[in-house]
Amino acid sequence: MRHSDQLQTDKDTDLTLIDLFAVLWQRRGIVMLVFVAVLMVAAALIPRLMPTYRSVAEIAFVIDREDTPIDGGGVAQHLETAMAELRGNEVLAIALSVLRGEGVQIVPAIDGSEGNEAGDNRVLGALRSRIEVVRIGNASVIEVSVTDHDAAQSQKILNAVIDSYLWQRESARKQGLRARLMETSEQLLAANAKLAQAETDLSAWQQQAGFIEPDESRLMLDRIYQLNGMLEVARRDLERARLMADARKNAQSIDALLALPPIANNETVRRLSGQYDEVRRNHAALDQRYGPKHPAMIAVHRELETVQRHLRDAVLVAAEKIALDLRDAQKQYDVIRSQRDDWQEKLTVRHEKAQGQAALLRAVELMRSEADKLGTTEQELRIALAAFQSDVTVMQAASLPETAEFPTRRDLWMAAVLVALFAAVVAGMLRHYFDQAIHDDGNLEDRFGIPLYARTPQVDDPFASAVSMEEAVGHLAVLINILAKTRVHAGRAHVSCIGSAVPGEGKSRLARDLATSFATAGMKTILLDGDLRHPAGFARVGNVSDLTAALAGDGTLEDAIQSGEDHESFDYIGARASVPGSFATGLLQNGLRDVLDHLRGRYDRIVIDTPPVLSVADAILLMGAADARLLVLRRGYSKRRDVRDAISQLNAAGLVPDGLVLAATRGRPAYGRDNADRAEDA
Structure with missing residues (x-):
């Protein structure tokens, strides 16, 4: 009888919220014991959990419309390729070398694993798992983040990865430009050789013609060759003047104009710039010594404004000279080209009746045009290589995380308190369910x-x-x-x-x-x-x-x-x-x-x-x-x-x-x- 009573449990089918509080208060001993025990376990475990910090940076890409379609699919494919390259083995290997030089250890070292392929692959895999790359909206911007248990180390790792990617991408693009320049130079040499052969054939044919004097034809050809050389020099000067004019047009400030070689090398600008630097240093020294309201400071400030105004006027005058140089270069190019065209026309008229003269002249003109195009392309490639700019810009440098990611220790403690409350309530209810207390159950x-x-x-x-x-x-x-x-x-x-x-x-x-x-x-x-x-x-x-x-x-x-x-x-x-x-x-x-x-x-x-x-x-x-x-x-x-x-x-x-x-x-x-x-x- 007693054994059967012990197996029988008292169930209250009308348990209300007030009854629940009453039960928990009645079982407050076990409730508090379980609550404190869970918190003690949490106090022992939470300090062992290492927080995770995330350093974030943003990289923007300048999409080349000649290589990439304008539609969103082409841009997305370009960015996906860039994101894959950033997490590739080549970039990560470079970053890993940099980190090793700074003493940053990605994973704990294992005896015998350093220097072998398996160990390097293990480290690369660990580094890749910490890197997350996502595209921000529909813009040509990606977000790169790195997680680590140390905030400063996460920033170091992210800086190393971004620097390695920028260096690798810049090297690859420069290598591509050099390859194109070398190929264009070889094509230009071949075109010049063909042009020289065609001109030699034309001169030989003219010498064979009975009504054409050999000396006169040679002199005319020499003059044309001389004008072609002068025209090539004038064309290069014109291209250089156009580049300086475009740079002057795009300059938004006096400092940007001072960066242009024609302006920076101007004697007046150079003299006023040195005078301005000297007055500015004097102004800074007096400002630290006397303050802005001292009479000496006021005089120096006025002198600084005067020199700055003269420098600005001199820069503007030098900038106007760039426009004059462009007009002069264009005028000289047009005059030389006109002279060359006149001599070619005279030569054509002189030999228009000669058999095969038109075909030879067309061949020479086509070859010369091809050589001119290749020369222009070569010049453009040389200028692009000299003024190379990366197509990647770091919009936001790697940040130093101030707080850990979720869950932080505060979140873990809140969760521990909630778990402790839940466990305490469950323990109190179970204790109440299996207790020996008397209830009004009719038995x-x-x-x-x-x-x-x-x-x-x-x-x-x-x-x-x-x-x-x-x-x-x-x-x-x-x-x-x-x-x-x-x-x-x-x-x-x-x-x-x-x-x-x-x-x-x-x-x-x-x-x-x-x-x-x-x-x-x-x-x-x-x-x-x-x-x-x-x-x-x-x-x-x-x-x-x-x-x-x-x-x-x-x-x-x-x-x-x-x-x-x-x-x-x-x-x-x-x-x-x-x-x-x-x-x-x-x-x-x-x-x-x-x-x-x-x-x-x-x-x-x-x-x-x-x-x-x-x-x-x-x-x-x-x-x-x-x-x-x-x-x-x-x-x-x-x-x-x-x-x-x-x-x-x-x-x-x-x-x-x-x-x-x-x-x-x-x-x-x-x-x-x-x-x-x-x-x-x-």
Whole structure:
């Protein structure tokens, strides 16, 4: 029977939020223990977790429209290729060499792994796993980030990767330009050789013609060759002047103009620039010495503004000279070209009647045009190589992370607190589910084999009321009155003994309420506080005697009884002070029967409040002297094993409780209460 009871669990199907808080408060010991234990485990584990820092940089690409289609697909493919190159083995190997030189270690070194292919691949893989490259929106910008357990080291790794990528990409583009320049130079040499051969063939044909004088033809060709050379020089000067004019046009400030060689080499500009630097240094020295409002500073400041104004005027004058140089170069190129064209026209007219002259001249012109184009291309490639600019710009340098990534230690502590709360709640609920506490589940009679006489509501239950408490106690009083008719002789008071297994189950309150119910019903009632060790303390200080003196024979019962205030109140007898254990038991053994015999003749009902059954043997003595024995159980507080042990002790003494009273149950509306309230409102 006991084993089956232990396997049976009490399930409360009406568990509310208020009940949950009550359960957690009742199990606060295990709740706090689990909460603190989880936090202690978290305190041991969280410091071992290394935070992760992320350094971020942004790189912008200048897309070459000649090589890449204008549509978004071509740009996206170009950026994907660049992103793959940034995480490629070539860039990472260069970055790894730089990091090793700075003493940065990507992964812990393993003996024998340095320098071999497997070890290098392992390090490259670890470095690649820390790099994340994504495109920002639809722009030609990518975001590169590196994660590491050290904030400064993550920045170092990212700087090394970006610098290695920029160097590798710039080297590859320069190598491509050099290859194109070499190929164009070879093509130009071949074209010039073909042109020279064609011109030689033309000169030989003219010498063979009878109506053309060889000397005149040679002189004309020499003049044309001379003009071609002059025209090539003029063309280069014109291209150089155009480049300087474009640079002047794109310059947005005086500093940008000063960067141009024609302006920087101007004698006036160079003199004024040196004077401006000297005055500015003097101005800075005086500013540190005297401050901005000193007379010497004011004079130097004015001198600085004057020199700056003269320098600006000189720069503008030199800039205008660039435009004049462009016009002069264009004019010289046009004059030389016009002269060459005139000589060619004269030569063509002179030999227009000669057989094959037109074909030879066309061949020479085509070859010369091809040579000119190749020369222009070569010059452009040389200029592009000299003024090479990278197509990659670092928009945002590698940042130094200030905070760790999620989860930070603060996040981990918040999660640990939440887990601790959850674990504490679960532990409290499991403890409550598997506990031995008594609940109002309707199985008390079957479990203990004792009828349930009454259920009293929770005192602080918001649904409980004075009427519901009166009804519960009144119901119990009716049952006791029925027992009194069958067990008590006429003229003798009925003795009801209220006991419990352990303290705190509400027996003292039930004894007072039951005595009040008897007294209200018109019965002369006395409440006997049998707990001499811990009396309730209702005895008046002014009384001559108390229950302890009456039991010892040192005083009379009349002096020990505390009478009620009116006819609806009960009398009271109890100890004024605590009595030691063995002495209290001896008093009850020797004097209890005489006291009860005396009280039976004076009262109709005697209610005895006993100490806990499992605490002292006094309760067994008081229960044995009673006519009705009630055992109080408190819902959610009393334990099944305690109740069984208490019943076993009573059974060992030949006593059987007549009924159980379940205290602290949920409040139920009192019968007829709503009608009474409506009647009062009317």
